[in-house]
Amino acid sequence: MQDVAIVGVGQSRFSRNCEMTIKELVFEAYKEAMDGLNMTNADIGASILCSSLYDNQRSAESPVAEYLGLNPQPTFLIENACAASSTGLRVAWSLIRSGLYRIVAVIGLEKMSGQTSREAAEMMGRAYDVTWESSFGLTMPGGYAIHARAHMAKYGTTEEQLAKVRVKNSFYSTKNPKATFKKQLGLEDILQSMPVASPLKMLDCCANADGASMMILARGDVARDIAKIPIWIAGLGSASNTGISRRTTFTSFTCAKRAAEEAYKMAGIGPDDINVAEVHDCFTIAEILAYEDLGFAERGEGPTLIEKKETYLEGRIPVNLDGGLLCKGHPIGATGGSQIRTIVQQLRGEAGEIQVKDAEIGLTHNIGGIGHYANVTVLRR
Amino acid sequence: MQDVAIVGVGQSRFSRNCEMTIKELVFEAYKEAMDGLNMTNADIGASILCSSLYDNQRSAESPVAEYLGLNPQPTFLIENACAASSTGLRVAWSLIRSGLYRIVAVIGLEKMSGQTSREAAEMMGRAYDVTWESSFGLTMPGGYAIHARAHMAKYGTTEEQLAKVRVKNSFYSTKNPKATFKKQLGLEDILQSMPVASPLKMLDCCANADGASMMILARGDVARDIAKIPIWIAGLGSASNTGISRRTTFTSFTCAKRAAEEAYKMAGIGPDDINVAEVHDCFTIAEILAYEDLGFAERGEGPTLIEKKETYLEGRIPVNLDGGLLCKGHPIGATGGSQIRTIVQQLRGEAGEIQVKDAEIGLTHNIGGIGHYANVTVLRR
Numbered sequence: 001m002q003d004v005a006i007v008g009v010g011q012s013r014f015s016r017n018c019e020m021t022i023k024e025l026v027f028e029a030y031k032e033a034m035d036g037l038n039m040t041n042a043d044i045g046a047s048i049l050c051s052s053l054y055d056n057q058r059s060a061e062s063p064v065a066e067y068l069g070l071n072p073q074p075t076f077l078i079e080n081a082c083a084a085s086s087t088g089l090r091v092a093w094s095l096i097r098s099g100l101y102r103i104v105a106v107i108g109l110e111k112m113s114g115q116t117s118r119e120a121a122e123m124m125g126r127a128y129d130v131t132w133e134s135s136f137g138l139t140m141p142g143g144y145a146i147h148a149r150a151h152m153a154k155y156g157t158t159e160e161q162l163a164k165v166r167v168k169n170s171f172y173s174t175k176n177p178k179a180t181f182k183k184q185l186g187l188e189d190i191l192q193s194m195p196v197a198s199p200l201k202m203l204d205c206c207a208n209a210d211g212a213s214m215m216i217l218a219r220g221d222v223a224r225d226i227a228k229i230p231i232w233i234a235g236l237g238s239a240s241n242t243g244i245s246r247r248t249t250f251t252s253f254t255c256a257k258r259a260a261e262e263a264y265k266m267a268g269i270g271p272d273d274i275n276v277a278e279v280h281d282c283f284t285i286a287e288i289l290a291y292e293d294l295g296f297a298e299r300g301e302g303p304t305l306i307e308k309k310e311t312y313l314e315g316r317i318p319v320n321l322d323g324g325l326l327c328k329g330h331p332i333g334a335t336g337g338s339q340i341r342t343i344v345q346q347l348r349g350e351a352g353e354i355q356v357k358d359a360e361i362g363l364t365h366n367i368g369g370i371g372h373y374a375n376v377t378v379l380r381r
Numbered sequence: 382m383q384d385v386a387i388v389g390v391g392q393s394r395f396s397r398n399c400e401m402t403i404k405e406l407v408f409e410a411y412k413e414a415m416d417g418l419n420m421t422n423a424d425i426g427a428s429i430l431c432s433s434l435y436d437n438q439r440s441a442e443s444p445v446a447e448y449l450g451l452n453p454q455p456t457f458l459i460e461n462a463c464a465a466s467s468t469g470l471r472v473a474w475s476l477i478r479s480g481l482y483r484i485v486a487v488i489g490l491e492k493m494s495g496q497t498s499r500e501a502a503e504m505m506g507r508a509y510d511v512t513w514e515s516s517f518g519l520t521m522p523g524g525y526a527i528h529a530r531a532h533m534a535k536y537g538t539t540e541e542q543l544a545k546v547r548v549k550n551s552f553y554s555t556k557n558p559k560a561t562f563k564k565q566l567g568l569e570d571i572l573q574s575m576p577v578a579s580p581l582k583m584l585d586c587c588a589n590a591d592g593a594s595m596m597i598l599a600r601g602d603v604a605r606d607i608a609k610i611p612i613w614i615a616g617l618g619s620a621s622n623t624g625i626s627r628r629t630t631f632t633s634f635t636c637a638k639r640a641a642e643e644a645y646k647m648a649g650i651g652p653d654d655i656n657v658a659e660v661h662d663c664f665t666i667a668e669i670l671a672y673e674d675l676g677f678a679e680r681g682e683g684p685t686l687i688e689k690k691e692t693y694l695e696g697r698i699p700v701n702l703d704g705g706l707l708c709k710g711h712p713i714g715a716t717g718g719s720q721i722r723t724i725v726q727q728l729r730g731e732a733g734e735i736q737v738k739d740a741e742i743g744l745t746h747n748i749g750g751i752g753h754y755a756n757v758t759v760l761r762r
Contacts, residue, residue, distance in 0.1 A: 001382070001480065021512065046619075052440070058433070059462045059508040062753040066510075066623045072639055074619035076461040076468045076754070081440045087457045090481075091472055098478035099382065100471075100617075127440040129447075131402065236481075238427075238455035242447045258453055372443040373457070 004093045005223035005230035006379070007103075008033035008216035009341035013178045014329040017113045018210035022055050023067040026107055029214035029337075030068055033105075037216070039226050041068060044216070045101030047075045048092055050084035051333035054120065055111040064107060081127050082282065083368030084108065085213060085336030086375035090236050092217045102222050108213035108334035120208050127369050129243040141205055141283065143244055143370035145197035148285040150250035152199065155300035159199050162284040163190035164306045166203055166326055169281060172313075173323030175353045180209050180329030190284075204284040209329025213337025229348045234361070235267030235378030241371050251300075253371030256293040260365070263376040264295075267361075271295035274317060274378075275359040276346045278339035280367040281324040290365050291319070294376070313354060321346075321354040336366040340377065347381040385474045386604035386611035387760070388484075389414035389597035390722035394559045395710040398494045399591035403436050404448040407488055410595035410718075411449055414486075418597070420607050422449060425597070426482030428456045429473055431465035432714035435501065436492040445488060462508050463663065464749030465489065466594060466717030467756035471617050473598045483603050489594035489715035501589050508750050510624040522586055522664065524625055524751035526578035529666040531631035533580065536681035540580050543665040544571035545687045547584055547707055550662065553694075554704030556734045561590050561710030571665075585665040590710025594718025610729045615742070616648030616759030622752050632681075634752030637674040641746070644757040645676075648742075652676035655698060655759075656740040657727045659720035661748040662705040671746050672700070675757070694735060702727075702735040717747040721758065728762040 010032025012025045020028075034041070047070045049061040057063060065075040080087040085108035092104040112120050121139055128134040128143070151157045170185040185203060193202040223230035237259035241247065247254075264270055271294055279290035288302035296317050297305045305311055311319035322328060322342040325335060343362035345351045351359075364377045391413025393406045401409075415422070428451045430442040438444060446456040461468040466489035473485040493501050502520055509515040509524070532538045551566040566584060574583040604611035618640035622628065628635075645651055652675055660671035669683035677698050678686045686692055692700035703709060703723040706716060724743035726732045732740075745758045 053460075057507060057511045058504060059460065059750060059753070061461070062508070062621065062750060063510045063512075063624060065621055066627070070621075071623050072620045072636055074468075074754070074756075075621050076459055076465075076472075078457055078459060079434075079440065080442070080457040084457075087455075091457075091475070094472070094475040094479035094481060097480065098475035100475060123439060126438060127443070129444045130438045131444075239453045240443065240446055240451075240456045242452050243444060246447070255453055369440060369443060372440070373455070375455075 001097050003220035003232055004096050004217055005220060005232050006215055006344055007218045007223050007227035007230050008037050009344045011178060011213040011338045011341050012211050014180045014209045014211035014331055016180060016207065016209055022057060022060060022109055022111050023063060025111060025210060025212040026064050026109055027067060029212040033214040033216050037226050041070060043103050044070055044073060044105045045103050046073050046095060047105040047107060048088045049075065049077045049107045049109060050088040051077060051109045052079055052081065052084065054123065055114055080373050081368030082332050082335055083366045083373040083375050084333040086364065086366035086377060089215060089340065089377060090238060090375060093233055093236065096217060096219050102219045104217050106215040106217065106337060108337035110331035110333045111210045112208040112331060113210050117208065132245055133243055140370065141197035141200055144283040144285055145200045147250050147289060148199050151285060151288065154251050157303045159191060160187060161303035161306060162204055163187050165281060165284040165287045166190050168306065168312060169320050169324040169326045172321045172354060173327030176323045176328065179323045179327050180207060181327045200283055206282045206325040206330040209331045211329065211331035211334045213334040213341060215337050215340055231344045231347050232380045234380040235263035237262030237376040240373050244370055253289055253293055253367060253374060255371055256365060256367060256374040259374040259376040260294045263378050267378040269361065269378065273361055274363045275361050276343065276356040277317060277319050277363040278342050279319055279365040281320055281326050282330055287320065294365055313356065318356050339364040339366060343379050347379055382478050384601035384613055385477050385598055386601060386613050387596055387725055388599045388604050388608035388611050389418050390725045392559060392594040392719045392722050393592050395561045395590045395592035395712055397561060397588065397590055403438060403441060403490055403492050404444060406492060406591060406593040407445050407490055408448060410593040414595040414597050418607050422451060425451055425454060425484050425486045427454050427476060428486040428488060429469045430456065430458045430488045430490060431469040432458060432490045433460055433462065433465065435504065436495055461754050462749030463713050463716055464747045464754040464756050465714040467745065467747035467758060470596060470721065470758060471619060471756060474614055474617065477598060477600050483600045485598050487596040487598065487718060489718035491712035491714045492591045493589040493712060494591050498589065513626055514624055522578035522581055525664040525666055526581045528631050528670065529580050532666060532669065535632050538684045540572060541568065542684035542687060543585055544568050546662060546665040546668045547571050549687065549693060550701050550705040550707045553702045553735060554708030557704045557709065560704045560708050561588060562708045581664055587663045587706040587711040590712045592710065592712035592715045594715040594722060596718050596721055612725045612728050613761045615761040616644035618643030618757040621754050625751055634670055634674055634748060634755060636752055637746060637748060637755040640755040640757040641675050644759050648759040650742065650759065654742055655744045656742050657724065657737040658698060658700050658744040659723050660700055660746040662701055662707050663711055668701065675746055694737065699737050720745040720747060724760050728760055
């Protein structure tokens with residue numbers, strides 16, 4: 001069977017209270033993804049919209065495909081909480097490998113500013129089981145706070161260590177013109193920010209945002225004609241977990257660990273082979289968990305990795321050099337595609353100030369819910 | 382590459398104001414689909430939930446997968462308006478063909494009774510473009526009424542001919558214990574029912590319903606070990622159309638015609654080879670359009686097909702022998718899977734009273750929105 005490559009990536013600016021429609025947001029991502037490619041929209045055999053649809057438009061794949069001129073090609077929507085667009089990548093890979101299409105577009109989208117923060121928090125809460133979990137008041141920050149407390153209790157992790165993740169990501173966000181927040185923060189800024197769900201404070205949390213992303217995948221034999229530097233999909237891993245009330249461990253996302261093992265196996269590599277990574281830092285604790293679940297650090301050693309600045313550009317394994325979800329903002333369906341975009345730019349050698357020297361192999365780690373879904377993707381130049 | 386077969390099918394009873402939770406509904410479909418198979422839930426490599434999520438639960442793939450014991454295997458949701466579960470079938474086929482999984486479960490689900498009819502109508506309306514279409518009051522019956530009027534104007538189709546579709550489907554619904562409505566209706570019942578969107582009356586319309594469906598797909602080499610009679614996926618076709626306000630024809634769904642051509646080509650057959658079909662009769666006019674778009678009748682000759690009873694069990698091409706959406710009820714995400722279930726039962730020779738003699742090749746036609754999305758699937762014994 002044919003290999004599959006990513007030939008184009010793009011994203012809109014991520015922001016709060018954006019005045020663009022969902023179609024305009026997607027068009028920004030599309031323009032960037034198509035830039036310089038030797039193909040037109042008529043070559044796109046199918047499109048997949050990845051979204052949780054916080055916007056008023058239902059079944060948005062139709063108006064979006066129409067706006068991009070992608071009729072009469074088929075289109076459908078994938079929802080997988082915050083992991084939607086990496087699931088879209090996986091499905092697009094399959095649609096090409098199975099022989100149905102040569103080129104598939106994966107569009108990530110969320111416009112969350114139609115809701116107040118309180119409404120959005122309530123909607124997000126209903127991604128927990130509505131019978132046994134969200135009905136008792138569990139929110140997203142609450143779910144991650146449980147994991148932070150568990151990590152502190154078991155490994156002595158401190159609030160300062162968590163805050164250091166945000167210090168790093170805010171430092172790199174100043175180099176990302178498409179990020180929602182581009183201000184460098186100090187340790188005290190984070191530690192003194194408003195408590196949200198103890199031990200997590202406001203600046204331990206990412207923000208809801210409006211934004212879109214786009215990935216264009218192509219069959220190996222055409223990819224080289226379409227793009228100067230196709231980036232190859234080398235490993236794909238995916239797994240799920242039960243709802244939070246039936247779990248026995250809160251210091252790891254078991255589905256992320258499983259997805260990572262699957263992706264490494266398919267790519268024939270291990271964690272030490274990764275040159276650059278984007279991980280799902282919806283909260284500071286989530287980046288620490290990712291270090292450990294991906295094998296970048298031993299269990300309980302995640303905090304040491306950030307303490308020693310090993311995940312900075314100059315470190316052993318640079319992570320979230322685009323500012324991460326914490327600073328870019330987190331437009332749910334668009335996030336996975338934005339992570340892939342950053343890694344593709346790195347592997348193409350087009351990452352500018354944040355370029356990891358000679359990056360050959362990159363990884364993305366995209367979580368849905370509170371460790372309900374996990375996708376790990378390994379890309380190669 | 383390996384062929385892919387359907388090894389198991391099931392559905393819950395479709396009904397209005399069902400008191401079961403979404404998990405319980407799905408479990409009913411799951412029980413029937415797994416019945417008699419030589420496999421367990423641990424053999425299911427991935428699951429896809431197909432739904433528009435009218436229920437309160439967001440990201441329902443997680444609680445559903447947990448309830449069926451399908452963790453830690455990956456799971457995600459596909460939305461494609463009323464075509465969701467046939468899109469799920471297509472994606473599952475790709476996930477198997479691409480080499481990722483041997484067995485994939487496709488779950489269709491909708492629980493619509495949490496909303497009042499008015500709320501549901503408004504939500505459904507927002508599947509039209511919210512900027513240019515639904516905001517001006519266009520509803521689903523309204524969209525189909527436009528098509529009925531156009532067909533009448535161009536071909537002289539009558540309200541009596543439309544009503545005869547419901548007469549047929551209500552006759553067969555008396556043989557389907559899982560249908561919402563099981564009462565045989567006469568022509569006058571339909572013609573005298575309350576006007577909804579002229580020329581469509583209450584009994585020209587299907588009803589919102591609660592229900593679930595399930596399909597289990599397996600790779601060719603394992604399918605024969607799992608099921609006594611695997612049913613093979615021979616042809617898949619899929620296409621989209623723009624929003625309704627940018628179309629130039631209202632006497633056909635161009636995407637359905639395109640999807641049919643694609644499916645026939647892949648299966649190496651034509652419309653005359655189909656022994657039995659399930660088509661998307663969300664309104665009586667929709668079944669007439671389907672006859673013509675699928676090539677069962679020439680353009681404008683759809684009404685003649687029902688006049689001559691050619692789509693009855695004894696006719697040239699039996700259609701909707703399970704009562705169709707009109708009588709079964711239409712739980713959006715579950716409908717495509719329910720259509721496939723009926724055809725699988727026919728090709729297995731297990732359709733009882735409605736069995737088409739020696740049925741070898743069957744077809745399903747599943748529309749999303751008002752001809753926004755179309756999937757045509759050809760199955761073979």
